[in-house]
Amino acid sequence: MDKETKDLGVLALFTSVYCAAHHSEQKRETVDLGLPDSGKYRYCPACSELLRYAIERRKRCPLDPKPTCKHCQVHCYRAGHREKVRAIMRYSGKTLILRGRLDLLWHYLF
Ligand SMILES: [Zn+2]
Incomplete structure (x- = not known):
């Protein structure tokens, strides 16, 4: 898996x-x-709309190597999108850790 697919x-x-x-x-x-x-x-x-949008933007990112979105100059995500993604990452990261389902995450990280 390449980094983009993992992310x-x-x-x-x-x-x-x-x-x-x-x-x-x-x-x-x-x-x-x-x-x-x-x-x-x-x-x-x-959620499927949000995800499709995120994938589309990520695949079209003009920056290579891609900086983390926090440091990105392009600001490809439309208003409100980043906040939604952040809320999702925060909630789900915590939930998976609490449920001991880090294996799901490791699958992508390693
Ligand atoms: Zn939903």
Whole structure:
């Protein structure tokens, strides 16, 4: 897996954890995101839209090597998007650690 695939895989996993916890009352479906594990996760329409957007932007990032988004000059994410992604990462990172499901994360990190 290249770094881009790993990063997006973590985002896809985290978004599914967040979505399951916050949007369980909505209709959630698997989405083909073109990522190795994307068929395993389910998303509500808003989360799948957020994820598709993030993947699209990441694939088109003009900077190489890509800096971390915090230090990026391009600001490709539209207003509000980064805050949503940050909330998802924070919530899901904590949840996976508390549930002892770091194995899911290691899968992408190593
Ligand atoms: Zn959702």
